[in-house]
Amino acid sequence: MASPQQPKIAKRPSIRRLPQYLSLLRQMRSVGRPNVSSAHLACDMGLEAIVVRKDLGITGIEGRPRIGYEVDALIKAIEEFLGWNDTSSAFLVGAGHLGSALLGYGGFADHGLDIVAAFDTDPGRVGTMVHGKAVFGMDRLAELRARMQVHLGILCVPASAAQAVAELMVDAGIRGIWNFTPVKLKTPDDVVTHQEDLASGLAVLSVALSQLFATQQD
Amino acid sequence: MASPQQPKIAKRPSIRRLPQYLSLLRQMRSVGRPNVSSAHLACDMGLEAIVVRKDLGITGIEGRPRIGYEVDALIKAIEEFLGWNDTSSAFLVGAGHLGSALLGYGGFADHGLDIVAAFDTDPGRVGTMVHGKAVFGMDRLAELRARMQVHLGILCVPASAAQAVAELMVDAGIRGIWNFTPVKLKTPDDVVTHQEDLASGLAVLSVALSQLFATQQD
DNA sequence: TAGATTGTTAATCGATTAACAATC
DNA sequence: TAGATTGTTAATCGATTAACAATC
Numbered sequence: 001m002a003s004p005q006q007p008k009i010a011k012r013p014s015i016r017r018l019p020q021y022l023s024l025l026r027q028m029r030s031v032g033r034p035n036v037s038s039a040h041l042a043c044d045m046g047l048e049a050i051v052v053r054k055d056l057g058i059t060g061i062e063g064r065p066r067i068g069y070e071v072d073a074l075i076k077a078i079e080e081f082l083g084w085n086d087t088s089s090a091f092l093v094g095a096g097h098l099g100s101a102l103l104g105y106g107g108f109a110d111h112g113l114d115i116v117a118a119f120d121t122d123p124g125r126v127g128t129m130v131h132g133k134a135v136f137g138m139d140r141l142a143e144l145r146a147r148m149q150v151h152l153g154i155l156c157v158p159a160s161a162a163q164a165v166a167e168l169m170v171d172a173g174i175r176g177i178w179n180f181t182p183v184k185l186k187t188p189d190d191v192v193t194h195q196e197d198l199a200s201g202l203a204v205l206s207v208a209l210s211q212l213f214a215t216q217q218d
Numbered sequence: 219m220a221s222p223q224q225p226k227i228a229k230r231p232s233i234r235r236l237p238q239y240l241s242l243l244r245q246m247r248s249v250g251r252p253n254v255s256s257a258h259l260a261c262d263m264g265l266e267a268i269v270v271r272k273d274l275g276i277t278g279i280e281g282r283p284r285i286g287y288e289v290d291a292l293i294k295a296i297e298e299f300l301g302w303n304d305t306s307s308a309f310l311v312g313a314g315h316l317g318s319a320l321l322g323y324g325g326f327a328d329h330g331l332d333i334v335a336a337f338d339t340d341p342g343r344v345g346t347m348v349h350g351k352a353v354f355g356m357d358r359l360a361e362l363r364a365r366m367q368v369h370l371g372i373l374c375v376p377a378s379a380a381q382a383v384a385e386l387m388v389d390a391g392i393r394g395i396w397n398f399t400p401v402k403l404k405t406p407d408d409v410v411t412h413q414e415d416l417a418s419g420l421a422v423l424s425v426a427l428s429q430l431f432a433t434q435q436d
Numbered sequence: 437t438a439g440a441t442t443g444t445t446a447a448t449c450g451a452t453t454a455a456c457a458a459t460c
Numbered sequence: 461t462a463g464a465t466t467g468t469t470a471a472t473c474g475a476t477t478a479a480c481a482a483t484c
Binding site: 012016081082097104110112198205 | 228230233234235236237238241262263264299300301302315316318319320322323324326328329330331349369370377393394396400401402404408410411412414415416417418419420421422423424425426427428430431434
């Protein structure tokens, strides 16, 4: 009962892997490699080839038997699928340790992201520059967001302030929040959030490490 | 055919959620709350109560009907399960933007982690202090690791150096690598790694955001 | 053509959700 | 006791893996 030409639905795990394909493909392009097989990509990423083919399928790109995928076309298709082909602006809220680091991290340009300004409640930080980005008071958020047409906000405040600040961002018109706090945000349906939880990654590693030691009777 | 008292196997998604329970429970403890139900935790985390009960089950703690879980006991059990009850030392390799930020981030203490030293290849950084942590040359890695009994390494070098530096860490005796590079590391079986991939999180958010705009005919 | 590689359709696997008995 | 909440067992759901036909 499937429609004859149904658009492939992008599963979350596949989306998560796309940036890694992109990184590999850009490397290949930089050394002038024209084509690549799913088996080759799979080897580089520690996956099975069938996973790669399924993942790449969601971008709409088709490979050619005996040849594989065209590196250039694949890069373009992934960038377009992710919306990373043209740069979008973001605000960063909370210019503490982690926030400052993200302001200084140059790699976001590869992901179509440009952090154009930072915001903070600390009067000692407001008015300063951090890695070349101006830090504004929270009272300027709505005004500057509208003027600069920014839709994405990066949340780097302490856990205790997370929900309240997120609400300020939503009120100011921010539609997507990249949440670096350990707090699960409650936001309206027309706002999307993604929690980047460092602690959860450390938990997985901690358990794996203790299992490793346990199996070795250490 | 299950053994009568089989130890619950900890699934990855459950492990990932444990730090968030821990964070909430510590908050509850700080305001003197003695018990909490799975329904209450579920509400705070945006989950179903049954998920919470399954997750907490892996720590070995049992709740009591009509009362719920004891906050104190649950905190202890999660900390113990994750090995966060006593602090373990870690080295950080690559003291650039992100590396420096992690060195300055105080929150790892809550997760039983103490970054005791940093390493870098840049002669301009070696010998300096970053956020109170000494930066050593890579040649000191093996010696200091053995002396300080460090098992965990945090990898924050550029993608191009990631695999090579990871191999140096393994050779030096590091058994767990928290990988902040976009490179899938190839390591021996007796080394565990966890990739903390910011780009994958951004990808999920980017796609969700563009779907949001698409459904609104923006 | 023969052979390699893709993409599709089906089967397996694992995680989540639901139903319900146990218990305080 | 009655009622609320837990933990277990079964059912559903979704993702991964396998088998294989299509194609250059």
